[in-house]
Every structure is written in structure tokens, then in C-alpha cells.
Amino acid sequence: MAPKRPPLTPEQLALSDARKAKKAKRDPVVQTTASLVNEEKGRTIERKWIQIKDPNQIQNGYRVKVLTWNLLAQCLVRRELFPNSNCLKAVQREHMLYHEILLQNADILCLQEVDRLEKLLPVIESAGYAHRYAAGPNKKHGCLIAFKKELYEEAGSKLILYDEQKVRTTDEEGVNPHGSTFRTRNIGHIVALKHTQRDEGVVIATTHLFWHPKYVYERARQAAILKREVVQFKHSIGHEDWPCIISGDFNFTPDDPIYSLVVGDPLLPMQEERLQPSYxxxxxxxxxxxxxxxxxxxxxxxxxxxxxxxxxxxxxxxAQPADGLLSLPELKEIFANLGPPLKSAYDSGLRGYLGSLEESRSDLPTRTFGDRVTIPSSRRGGYEPEWSSYTFYWKLVLDYVFILDAPEGQSTITGVLSGHRTEDLEPGLPQLGVCGSDHIALSAEIVFTRTQK
Structure with a gap:
């Protein structure tokens, strides 16, 4: 006969009860999530995490991991747009989307082209995320910002309707103050998040800028409005000291004039030429x-x-003068007057990291935009991912994680999610077992520190 165990002490009983309560609280979430996401249907190509720096070695740092992804709204899917895809039905794609979102375990999600909310929301809510969703007028898809409830609570939000925004501060008689070229119904979506465990916070913005390749000016206008509204929003909630993460589908490439305006590079003559026909x-x-x-x-x-x-x-x-479109000098001025340029998490983080590996002739963990498009080392953009959208018709980089540091703070990129190999993306997304969207999810880990007290 086995010897009887001695009775548990009151302290041991309390500890046992606490463990059981914690397990009971956790297990239903795990079971619910597992029941909503089919592991086999959700299988995708695994992507490596590139750890650039150890975040624990940054003293007094405030760590944030963010994921941005255009999910390809089901209401926009057409066979003629994706002739090589083998998974255009929602039931074929959705588990791959859910699996990859949860796999990255980001603190904050910025998702674009979100529809079928009745399917997505139970998945992210079961994983512990709260959310705020917004869409343009009469649009069937929109932008969603989600955040882990154990880490953040909402401290304010704002919806930006680009079509309704003015770009001219003075009212000139007979001149349209909006300076727009196309009624697009695109939006910017801003949410302020207060950390639940420390006296810190971050402003998150996501957007999906106008898609048409030739409307370069309109995208520049919308990008300028987004930065302006983020800066003004911080002021309105009394948190100019909070940093900002601005991510999404911007629909411009790293060699585009708008990218240069956003990150503070001077425009090249060829970029100015590309901009002019869109007036x-x-x-x-x-x-x-x-x-x-x-x-x-x-x-x-x-x-x-x-x-x-x-x-x-x-x-x-x-365009005519009365239409109020911003001239090129005015565009440059509006970006310059909105504070420091934005910093790209991928371009900034991978620039030094991959550069050191190239010097040591080590195997590179990911390929970049600069591996296929020549960009001088003096200019930004060369270290963006090689692709962020890959379809039969379009093979481009369109998605970014930008950072606007706090006035008395700085950011360090400590890790990013590697890109896909080009051969794995053929013959075009979405593809079963590869990726459930025509865009590729990007994720970055950022540590914010204050430079002054």
C-alpha cells in the first residue's frame, strides 16, 4: 500500500487553488481559439524571426511588437485578378489568415481590407485582443486595430476621412481647400493605447491609401494628412510625449516620391517627373x-x-489653379513642417544588421528591396522587404511599419519578421500552404526609450 501523503498546509492549499483558478481561466481561451482555427487548413510557410538586438539589454526600454497586414477583403476577390491562385474562397483562406495572425503573437495588430468581422473577431477576442474597427463611407471593408487587453487600454481614437480633409490652411476665394484629385473613400484610423502596467503609452495609426498606381499626387496628399492628423491627435489627448507607430498598406514603393517625402529624402528628378502626370x-x-x-x-x-x-x-x-492641388514645393513644405521624418522599422533595423552580415560574408536571413532594385546607400528604402505583395499582375513592396519618435525619445528596432523567398511565392498569392492574402504580413519589435526626463 502506498504511503499516505501528508495533508497540505493552508499556504499550499491557497497556492493550489490559485493555480487551478489560473488554469481554468486560461484553458477555455485556448480551447476556444483551437476550435476556431483549424491547424491543418491554417498551415503556411514558416518565416523566421530576425533578432537584431536583445531588447532586455536596452535599459528603461518600453517594448512593443506590432503586426501589419492587408488581409485581402473577400468582397474584393475576383478570379480575373488572381488567375494563378488556388484558394480564393473564404473558407480556403480564412484559417491561414487566423493562424498567421496568432502565430506572430504581436502586442498590437494593424489590419487592412478587413471584412467578415463575424468570423475574425471571435478568433482575436479568444486570443485576448480588444479592437476598434473603422471603414470609409459605404465601404464593405475597413481598417482594424487590435491590442492585447492585458497590456493596453484605449485612451482615445480618431477616424480620418481623407475626402473630407482640407490641405490648405487659408481660404482663398475660388480655390478648393481640399486639393483632392479623386473621391476615394479611403481612411486613416488612429487609436491611443495606455499601458496597463506602466506609465507609458503609444499612438497607433493604420491606413490603406488610394490604390490606383497613377494617382501619385492623391496618395501624397493622403500621406501628408495622415501624419498631420496623428500629430494633432497626440496634442488633443495631451500626450505629445507618446511615440507613434504608423503602419498599413500605403500603395507606394520604396523608390516612389511619396516614400522619399515620408522619410525625409530629397526628391530625385525622375521622382518629380513621376509625380507631375497625376495632377x-x-x-x-x-x-x-x-x-x-x-x-x-x-x-x-x-x-x-x-x-x-x-x-x-x-x-x-x-488640374487648374482653382482645384487647389498642392504644388511640389507645397507638398515638400507640408511634410517638412510636420515634425521629424518617419522612420521605417524594416529599413532602419535591417540596414545596420544586414550590412554587418554582408561584410562578414554570412548567409543573409532575408532578401530586401535593394537586392532587386538599385537604391544608393545614401538613400532610404533599400532595406525594405523584397516583396510585400506578390500576385500574377503585381509584385511590389507596398506595406510598411513607420515610426514617429516622441520629442524626447528614441526607438530601437530589435527584431523583424523575415520575408518570403521569391520562389515560395510563385506563381502568385494567395496560395494554399503559403499565404492566405495577396499581401504578406510584416511584424516588428520596437523598444522606445526616453532621452530626457
Missing amino acids: VVHSTIDPTVAAGTIEVSKDENEEAEGADPDKVITNARA
Whole structure:
């Protein structure tokens, strides 16, 4: 007969009860999440985490891990847009989306093209996230910011309707103060988060800028508005001392003029040339423009008949002074006057890290935009991911994690999620077992510190 165990002391009983209560509180969450996400259907290609620095070695640092991802709204899926995809139905894609979101275990999620909320929200809520969702007028998809409830509580929010925003501070008679070229219904979404365990906070903004490749000016306008509104929002809630993370699908590439404006690089002549043809006014702004009568610009290699409408500007007219569009000097000035340039987590973090590995001839853990597009080392953008969107028609970098440091603070990028290998993305996303969206999730770990007390 086995000897009887001695009775537990009151302290041991209390400790046992506490453990049981903790387990009972945790297990339903795990079981619920597991029941919502099918492991086999959610299988994707594993991506390595690139640890650039040890965050624990940064004294008095405040760590934030953020993930940004355009999920490809189901309401936008068309077979003709993704001819090589083998998973265009929601039931085929959704578990891959959920699995990858939860796998990264980010503190904060910034998601774009979010629809089917009745499916997504139970998954992230079961994993301990609270959220705030916003969408443009009459849009079936929108932007969602989620955050771990054990770490953060909401301290304010703001929705930016780009179409309604003015870009001119003075009212000139007969001049449109909005200075817009297209009624896009795109939005910026801002949420302030107060840490639950320390006297710190962070302002999070996510956006999905206008998609049309030729409307460069309109994207520049929207990017300027987003930065302006983030800065003003911090002031309105009394937290200019909080840093900002601004991430999302910006629909511009690292060699685009808007990227240079955002990160503070001077514009190259070729970038200015790319911007000029987009000084137009679409029929959504000026209904007097007759549909289909004017084709403002087209690629030299495009045939006028049967040209891809995504690559030309149609149903628009050349802008006039009364339309109020910001000139190039005015665009430069508005970005310069909004405080320091934004810093890209990937470009900043990988620049020094991969540079040191290249010097030692080590195997590189990820490829970058600069590996396929020549960008001088003196300019930013070369260390963005090699791809962030990869489809039959579009193979680009469009997504970013930008940082606006606090006035008396600085940020250190301690880790980023590696990119996919190009060969794994063929013949185009979304693909079963690879990625459930046409975009690739980006994630960065950032440590914020104060430079002064």
C-alpha cells in the first residue's frame, strides 16, 4: 500500500487553488481559439524571426511588437485578378489568415481590407485582443486595430476621412481647400493605447491609401494628412510625449516620391517627373468630366486600345489653379513642417544588421528591396522587404511599419519578421500552404526609450 501523503498546509492549499483558478481561466481561451482555427487548413510557410538586438539589454526600454497586414477583403476577390491562385474562397483562406495572425503573437495588430468581422473577431477576442474597427463611407471593408487587453487600454481614437480633409490652411476665394484629385473613400484610423502596467503609452495609426498606381499626387496628399492628423491627435489627448507607430498598406514603393517625402529624402528628378502626370481631377470630384472622354496619361509601352485601366488615368481632366492641388514645393513644405521624418522599422533595423552580415560574408536571413532594385546607400528604402505583395499582375513592396519618435525619445528596432523567398511565392498569392492574402504580413519589435526626463 502506498504511503499516505501528508495533508497540505493552508499556504499550499491557497497556492493550489490559485493555480487551478489560473488554469481554468486560461484553458477555455485556448480551447476556444483551437476550435476556431483549424491547424491543418491554417498551415503556411514558416518565416523566421530576425533578432537584431536583445531588447532586455536596452535599459528603461518600453517594448512593443506590432503586426501589419492587408488581409485581402473577400468582397474584393475576383478570379480575373488572381488567375494563378488556388484558394480564393473564404473558407480556403480564412484559417491561414487566423493562424498567421496568432502565430506572430504581436502586442498590437494593424489590419487592412478587413471584412467578415463575424468570423475574425471571435478568433482575436479568444486570443485576448480588444479592437476598434473603422471603414470609409459605404465601404464593405475597413481598417482594424487590435491590442492585447492585458497590456493596453484605449485612451482615445480618431477616424480620418481623407475626402473630407482640407490641405490648405487659408481660404482663398475660388480655390478648393481640399486639393483632392479623386473621391476615394479611403481612411486613416488612429487609436491611443495606455499601458496597463506602466506609465507609458503609444499612438497607433493604420491606413490603406488610394490604390490606383497613377494617382501619385492623391496618395501624397493622403500621406501628408495622415501624419498631420496623428500629430494633432497626440496634442488633443495631451500626450505629445507618446511615440507613434504608423503602419498599413500605403500603395507606394520604396523608390516612389511619396516614400522619399515620408522619410525625409530629397526628391530625385525622375521622382518629380513621376509625380507631375497625376495632377488631375477625376469625375468623382468634378462631375462635369464626361466619362471616358479624356485619357490624361498612359505608359509609352501601352496600346491605347485595350490598355489596362489600372495603368492609365481616365475620366479626368488636367488640374487648374482653382482645384487647389498642392504644388511640389507645397507638398515638400507640408511634410517638412510636420515634425521629424518617419522612420521605417524594416529599413532602419535591417540596414545596420544586414550590412554587418554582408561584410562578414554570412548567409543573409532575408532578401530586401535593394537586392532587386538599385537604391544608393545614401538613400532610404533599400532595406525594405523584397516583396510585400506578390500576385500574377503585381509584385511590389507596398506595406510598411513607420515610426514617429516622441520629442524626447528614441526607438530601437530589435527584431523583424523575415520575408518570403521569391520562389515560395510563385506563381502568385494567395496560395494554399503559403499565404492566405495577396499581401504578406510584416511584424516588428520596437523598444522606445526616453532621452530626457
